[in-house]
Amino acid sequence: MIRIDQVSKSFGKLEVLKDISCTFEQQGRIVAILGPNGSGKTTLIKSILGMVLPDVGEISVVGQPIRGRWAYREAISYLPQIARFPDNLRVIELLRMVQDLRQQPAHPEQLIKRFGLTSHLHKRLSTLSGGTRQKVNLVLAFMYDTPLLILDEPTAGLDPVAIIQLKEMLGQAREKGKLVLLTTHIMPLVEELADEVVFLLDGRIKFRNSIEVLKHTFNAANVEQAIARLLLNSGNAHRSLDRVSSVVS
Template identity: 55%
Template sequence: MIEIKNLHKKFGKNQVLSGLDLEIGEGGIFAVLGPNGSGKTTLIKCLLGMVIPDKGTISVLGENIKNSSDYRHRIDYLPQIANFPTNLKVKELITMIKDLRGKTDLDKELISLFKLEPFLDKKLGNLSGGTKQKVNLVLTFMFDSPLVILDEPTSGLDPISLIRLKKLIQAEKAKGKTVLITSHIMSFVEEISDEIVFLLEGKIYFKGSISELKNKTNQPDFEHAIASILTDNHA
């Protein structure tokens, strides 16, 4: 599904990714973890072509993404902070994205799932953070693409919406999709992901299931396993 070879990226003097290799197969939920500044968002933005890597190749669904934009038809992306044009109404934004990406009928279902009907005629600038995140989720999930990338999907969501989101992600997985998630909420990651990819200093430090990680670090639970990686490498 995704194949990354020898990826390098530098922002000024700050080397963010240094020779990252990663292969992600078809189907399943993958969590990309790592401390702040380890390059998670950069990695995802490289996948989306928003950040241009200095070196290395990325292919998504068997297609080299360099200088191409069509492959993004097959990716649903949830950006980290829902930055929307503030003077658009929710309804207009949804129509606009549909106009740009193609027809879909899933938006109505998702709007009722997240109970967004009362907000459709409000301007995006006047919405709360959590509601914006729900709009963000609707925009992401309405296209039914084989690859779903979620950057901090839980931020600002209330408990009910969080449960709905988890169900939604599981349903996507059941359809055979590949879901890539970054999150700092360890309980969420533990509950939902099949495999984790741990980034450290611009490289993959660990890739495998949560139980493998627990064995490797000799820790009884997931949160401590992650913490032990961080203390071992930064002590």
């Protein structure tokens, strides 16, 4: 469904993606994109959405190169990393607006109930707390029945109950045969949910395989440990240690 072919991207002198190639074909799968801060996860995701335009290389979604196209985004639901919305809108207005702009069948009601947002519907977005904003963000991302679901740090700011809801929703998405790409820094979540791990470091894919293979390769008891060892193995020690702390934290 997604094909990334030798994609590179720099912001000024900073090379964020270096010659990345990978494909995500299988449906009904949850793929975790991992990596320390600044490893290029968000840039990769935004490239798939056409928000960041690669310097070199080509990305295809559902069989079509995406450069200069926009209609393919009908197949994608996206959860941005930071829940930023127009401040002077109310929650209900935002939901209606996105539905009006997208013109695809949407089902927000169940999600609103699920996250207990009913009482917040008529509040302005600027008055909501960070966690509540993230819930609104999740409603926007999950209310469409699209084959592709791209979530950039879906757990940020969520309370434990909401995280359980999120896990359920992700499981349902997998059962429905959707392809889910998600980034997160919470390793137990990866261990519990992901079928596959893509590990990015300094803009390159360092590792890609199933959770079992990851743990086996690094002889680790859990994903957290495996990722820490993966980091220690790549690059010089003191630089990696910095990164270990940022991944593990």
